[in-house]
Amino acid sequence: MNIVIPIKQVPETSNVKMDEKTGTMVREGVESIINPLDLYAIEAGIQLKDRFGGTVTVISMGPPNAEKAIREAIAMGCDGGVLVSGREFAGSDTWATAYALSESIKKIGAFDLILCGERATDGDTGQVGPGIASFLDVSLATYVSRIVETDEKEIVVERLIEDGYETLAMRLPALVTVVKEISYPRLPTLRGKQKARKTAVPVWAAAEIGIDAAKLGLNGSPTRVVKIEMPKVTRGGKIVPAPDEESAVRAVDGLVDFLKSKDFI
Amino acid sequence: MTYAGVWTIAEARDGALRQVSFELLTRGRKLADKRNTTLSSVVLASGISDETVRELIKRGADRVYVVDDPALAHFTAETFSNVLVKLIDTYAPEIIIAAATTSGRTLMPHVSMRTHAGLTADCTDLDIEEGTGNLLQTRPAIGGNILATIKTPEFRPQMSTVRPRSTKPAPVDASRTGEIVRLPFDPALRDGRVRRIGFKANEGEEVDIQSADVVVSGGKGLKKAENFALIRELAEKLGGSIGASRDAVDRAWIGYPHQVGLSGKTVTPKLYVAAGISGAIQHLAGMKTAETIVAINSDPDAQIFRVADYGIVGDLFEVLPLLNERLSREVGSK
The missing domain is CATH 1.20.5 (Single alpha-helices involved in coiled-coils or other helix-helix interfaces)
Structure with a gap:
């Protein structure tokens, strides 16, 4: 089973500091980590690979130092990763991000399953996962709490909704966003870290992926942030x-x- | 194409409308009036009567589009997305508001990609910008540390999901009239790739904490699973649902659907009671937009007191039984 996991590098949230004047986040001295909710997807992906074979590839769109997040995922047990990075992606909203990631995933090659965290802890939108499924036109289930079974053609998942858990049988390829209940993320091992250091992480700009730059960054993004306020804590x-x-x-x-x-x- | 009109996406289950559908009308009516346009509700369901959907008109809709087919009995992203995209292509609404529920938060991104529309998640406030007529969408981000206002100046439709319970349901006005438009379901839009093959309803206690007016949460301070009885009792007395901190869920004192916070659910109840919860930033992110917050904790320096409207620094094993007893008397004396 070939699995792709889009991940995001986010600031560590336990000590978010805001600049009172500008309303932006103080990034100096704040550690960047893998979005904590992506760790559940990574763990679920590694467990599927352990049972059924295949590969787990992580992909991240972000600044050059997001490579660190990809290497951390490899250290946990993923096989490889790709960084999508370049000025042309800056300012992308969820539409442009989902578009760029879906085109990048096409370039990675054939996949059976895409696993995503439910949302990123900085943007908090949860829109990019379903958005990638929409662009790639693959089966979609969100808020998945358990993978019941899977074979070459289908995956059966349990989805946590307001009034209970529903079971969905999904034809592959599929995209699933997961919640914490699905797994308990492992820590990177020493061997994993050594492997992560040795693994080449290609960096793709729009030209490498062969995508339309007009659909990226601010140009491709329908939404604009017009004001940031800090609610009193x-x-x-x-x-x-x-x-x-x-x-x-x-x-x-x-x-x-x-x-x-x-x-x- | 000219885009006009405001739409809300109603939610239905087993032939009945869910309350959030009426909350969306409160938002939608305000926007439609400011834009001087019509408000329509879209109902995608199976076996829903005219009498049922007429309530949407009585609560503010001018028109209701109904697509009724067994294929729409339960939410699946692909089929619902196909139907909604077709409706958007046909009628070209300017604004679409959906609920930030598990289905709304899945359907709307799926649709927005296909229509190249701007979509803003989990909004707490919606308004119309004077002059331009653009939709202004306000939403919390970075764990509730900021409130961002977002607009979609050049792309249409403008789409938002809004949190359940973030506004009151629109009141019934029996004299209101409007049009119910039943549209045939085009079988070609049915996508069979995802099938719902089972459902396990929440048993016993209410865990739909996101649509509760009152949430009473317990944390590590409860010391063991059995002590959640104190929380259950208080929740029952206040007519609320039971929440929990990550610490309590990780210790398996209570199930994950109850977890409030960054890796659990975000709740915006009218009243949130936190007992034995220190208030780590990850927990605060999930509840600090509650209207009123009450905290009970033995540590005077606990972060939870920073967001509390009323806090008691004391032993919850002393305070909660006293409170439960007082509430029994209050209810008894009514």
């Missing part, structure tokens, strides 16, 4: 200490009054 709410039973009773009384004032009781 601290609400300055009422914080009541309750170190003993007496004060706990008072605090609970206060909370009940508060909930009443908001019509929750």
Whole structure:
């Protein structure tokens, strides 16, 4: 089974710092990591390869240093990766990104399955995975929590929806976006890291992929960001200490009054 | 092509409309009035009556397009996308709003790629820009650390998904009239590549935390699975659903569908209660847009208190039983 996994390099979110004046993220000193939700896709892909053979190829669109994310994926057990990078891609929204990645995946060659994280933790859109399926015209399932079985023609998956889990039988090739429940990501091994260092990661610009530059970057992107605001994080709410039973009773009384004032009781 | 009119994509299941369909009308009506145009709802379903879809008209739609076929009984991306793309090609709406549900968040990107439309995910606010008439879409990003306003100046349609419960359902006005347009399902649009072969409904407690008005969540501070009983009791008393932090889910105290946060679900309830949750940024990303937040934690420095409207610094094993008892009396005395 040949698997392709689009991944994204994102800033580590546990210590996001925002520039209060510009409303942009402070990138200095912030570590870049593989989008944490992509790790579940990578793990699911490696497990399928371990069972059925084939290859796992990661692909990422981003700046030159996104190569690091690809090498990390290889260190976890992926076979290889491709970096899609160049000025012509800058400013791409989800339309242009899905277009560029789908054309790049065509160039990688025949595949059976594309696995994606549910969304990236920076942009938070979750639109690129379904978008790639749309461009490539392959079967699509999102929010997949379990791969039930698979053969050469079909994959059966469980999908987490609002009122339960539905089981879908999908003809291959297919694209599946996964949620955390699907796997527990492994850590890179020492041997994996050595392999990652030795593996060549080709960098493709638009010319190599042979795609229409008019459909990339800002030119190809229907959407424009017109304003960035920072919502206030601290609400300055009422914080009541309750170190003993007496004060706990008072605090609970206060909370009940508060909930009443908001019509929750 | 001239694009005109505002559309909402209604959601139906088993012949009934879901509440989010009416929330979309609140958004849609405002935009249609500002654009001085008509509001239409699109219903893709199986076995849905005129009487049922008329509720969309009573709640603000001027027209309802219904495509009714067994192939549309359950959501599959390919067939729904084929039908919606065909409708867009035929009627050319200017704005399309769908719900940020598991189906809306799948259907809309699939369609937007095919129509080269601008699509903005998970919007919390929609408006019309004065002068240009463009749709202004506001959405949180980077784990809720920023609010970005986005527009689509040159491409049409302009499309958004909006979070369930981020607005009230449009009220019923029995005097409203409108047109129901039933369109035949073109069998050529049926895509058989994905088949739904099974379904396992959530059993017992409500886990659709994204459409709950009240979410009561427990975290590591509960110490063990059995103590979730305190959370369940409080949720029941407040009429809410049960959420959990990643710590609680990773310890298998409760199932993954309950997880709130970056690797779980994003919720925007009217009331969010966090008990025994420290408030790691990954958790805050999933709940800080809640209207009102209550936190109970023994650590006064816990991050959760920064986003709380009311916080109690104390032992949850003392506070929660007291609170549950008080609420029993309150409800009893009503």
